[in-house]
Amino acid sequence: MGETLEVTEHADRVVVTLNRPAARNAINAAMIAELHDVCTLLERQPRLLLLTGAGGTFAGGADIAELRERGRNEALQGINSRLFDRIARLPLPSVAAIDGYALGGGAELAYACDIRLATSSAVFGNPEPGLGILAAAGACWRLAELAGKSVAKQVLLGGRRLGAEEALRFGLVADIVAPEALLDEAHRVLDRMAASSQAALRLTKLVLDAPGAHPVADDLAQAVLFESEDKRDRMTRFLERRKS
Known part of the structure; x- marks a missing residue:
């Protein structure tokens, strides 16, 4: 560069x-x-x-x-x-x-x-x-x-x-x-x-680096991730692997 x-x-x-x-x-x-x-x-x-x-x-x-x-x-x-x-x-x-x-x-x-x-x-x-x-x-x-x-x-x-x-x-x-x-x-x-979800990595880093106790930040970040298609796809693949 x-x-x-x-x-x-x-x-x-x-x-x-x-x-x-x-x-x-x-x-x-x-x-x-x-x-x-x-x-x-x-x-x-x-x-x-x-x-x-x-x-x-x-x-x-x-x-x-x-x-x-x-x-x-x-x-x-x-x-x-x-x-x-x-x-x-x-x-x-x-x-x-x-x-x-x-x-x-x-x-x-x-x-x-x-x-x-x-x-x-x-x-x-x-x-x-x-x-x-x-x-x-x-x-x-x-x-x-x-x-x-x-x-x-x-x-x-x-x-x-x-x-x-x-x-x-x-x-x-x-x-x-x-x-x-x-x-x-x-x-x-x-x-x-x-190999992880980029969105999950980004939000985890934000929560980890937030100052002080932050249960609300945990909940808000998790709420965003719970609504993502990436989360559903990853958990579906995990469950399907367990069945096989």
């Missing part, structure tokens, strides 16, 4: 590879713009998203040279946080396939995805306080939601980096796979999703 991403479109999914290997796939302004273009694509034509990085690294952080020049106005624009929020709110689920470093903004990008898979060399961390800033693109609350407040404080305040085994133990990643099998396993996860 541009100079920083490789984008491959399929009927049911879009595969996006962060492709600045010389800069450890650091997230710069060009990459942010191109990822917004991907979001526009997926909002117009909802499909599953697979996000990964080239060269044995997911994303080594934000582009520090650019970050150093940002001031109060840029902070208030939420340049990274608005993008990551948009990715988190995509209609259909996203899977991050993480090899190597996912640090700083790269970690926050991974946290914004719905499911994360990792290789044994994956490393998550948020070293922003060492650069005089905070992890302001979602880590301060997403990491706490994903792995618990104690773990989030160890990473965000104590500078702890989480290896793949720790990330798995804390629930941050769904599985650890060999580097050569990472994309195949990510596609298997997407295959399972693709």
Whole structure:
């Protein structure tokens, strides 16, 4: 799609590879713009998203040279946080396939995805306080939601980096796979999703991500799905299989 991403479109999914290997796939302004273009694509034509990085690294952080020049106005624009929020709110689920470093903004990008898979060399961390800033693109609350407040404080305040085994133990990643099998396993996860009803996936994601207790949201989403022909067809096929 541009100079920083490789984008491959399929009927049911879009595969996006962060492709600045010389800069450890650091997230710069060009990459942010191109990822917004991907979001526009997926909002117009909802499909599953697979996000990964080239060269044995997911994303080594934000582009520090650019970050150093940002001031109060840029902070208030939420340049990274608005993008990551948009990715988190995509209609259909996203899977991050993480090899190597996912640090700083790269970690926050991974946290914004719905499911994360990792290789044994994956490393998550948020070293922003060492650069005089905070992890302001979602880590301060997403990491706490994903792995618990104690773990989030160890990473965000104590500078702890989480290896793949720790990330798995804390629930941050769904599985650890060999580097050569990472994309195949990510596609298997997407295959399972693709076999489900798109409407059911969309509404389930909306309900899961809704803040607070939401029994009314559950009921309203289920009411929509109960009236769909897709639901009737799928349940009819299930019942017919049981009879055979």
